[in-house]
Amino acid sequence: MRHAHSPKVAGPFDRRLGVAAADLAASFVGKDLFQRVASAAERVEGEVVFTTSFGIEDQAISHAILSQGLDIEIVTLDTGRLFPETLRVWAETETRYGVTIRAHSPRHDALEALGKRQGVDGIYLSVANRKDCCTVRKIEPLARALDGASGWITGLRGDQSAQRAGVEPAAVDAERGLLKINPLFDWTRDAVVAFTALHEVPVNALHARGFLSIGCAPCTRAVASGEPERAGRWWWEEEAAKECGLHVGPDGRLVCAKELSA
Template sequence: MKPSLVDLLEPRLAPLDLAHRLKLARELIPGRLVFTTSFGIEDQWIAHTILTLGLDIEIATLDTGRMFPETYDLWEQTEARYARRIAAVYPNPAPLEAFVQEHGVNGFYRSVENRKACCHIRKVEPLSRLLAGASGWVTGLRADQSQARGEVAMVEYDETHRLVKLNPLLDYNRDAIVALTEEFDVPVNELHAKGYLSIGCAPCTRAVKPGENERAGRWWWEEDQKKECGLHVGEDGVPRRRPTTQATTP
């Protein structure tokens, strides 16, 4: 996969809605195209679009083993609604067992380094296995989720996994996605209605408070600039970015 494909995709995708972005990406990106879902509201809208259009895009989740019961319930509801299994990738047991043995079952609370190590074992390494051999990766990142994510591009070349990374909802806002999921009766996590706007592992997620950004409930005991799990960051520990002109919010 050549980085120049990013330059071809960016201007062509920007003026389109999600459905047409995904269709065009599927046409132009050869080989495996993988969408990773955490069953958040934006991921549910992307999954709905892929499945109702019948696009040849794999859908998979990183099951960390620490997700909320409500997330597992939504996983089952989604499979039932669309009559499609959603694949799962799990942590390798040996490093996970070693981490728990050394730091304890909730040792990620003790330091940023421990938390990032846990995220690496439960998310980052499994993602690398999932994306091995893929040509493209679809995510649910949105620019308005946090200040750091506001700096990423709709289409990027991911040097770590050596593929095109597509963030097709980057310029959508949360209210627009909520309205779409309601209009089309897309199943969503019941925790959203309880203030859990960004949902990850249960021990590392709380409801947000009035006035907080939607990712404030993730790893709330850490400084804001450090709050990424490692899936969407470069070697410097911050979200990857590429100079680009973003489209206006649909």
């Protein structure tokens, strides 16, 4: 009998995705952002979805997709607790590119139950409460956003945090049964800032006020000089817990990250 901790044996579906991930990653070598997202649209069989939170990385990717008219669906998760500045750049993006970005929102019954369990700001009382809120407001809506998708484009960069170091250009998200694609995996923040400035891409006004990583308003603060980009997310928690769950697997590891040495 195989023990519970034994590695899962990859089936034909996993192997096929693995080959596709390797092929897509190879196609990114030496390519710019426009070429990388175009390669994703061309090489991934089936629907490709890009989930944007309207941060600067996602704005760069949106520009690369929309300026080329690629067949990639752009969606967002409207958690109900976004900053007014985030809503403003959402509207500016729709106006600039002449599109409507579809939102996936939390279920009303789940929100009511969440409020009954922990009150309006129970997230500050425990990590379990905060993760419960993230599940209701982000993870469940994400599942609906990605339902039926073959590829998921994200704005992950390897230098955003220690946990995201080693993020790969493309990898298999076995839990969701799709390819997870990170076209900015090897970009620096300065490169993203330069790209959005060059192409006059709308960016969130909070970035200029020290909010380097922007999520829900109760969970985000500006960072001080020298702090890591994601230090302003869930700042009252231990550093090891700085993920909402969108990008981690059941084992708590970041999906798409290489195994790093200690």
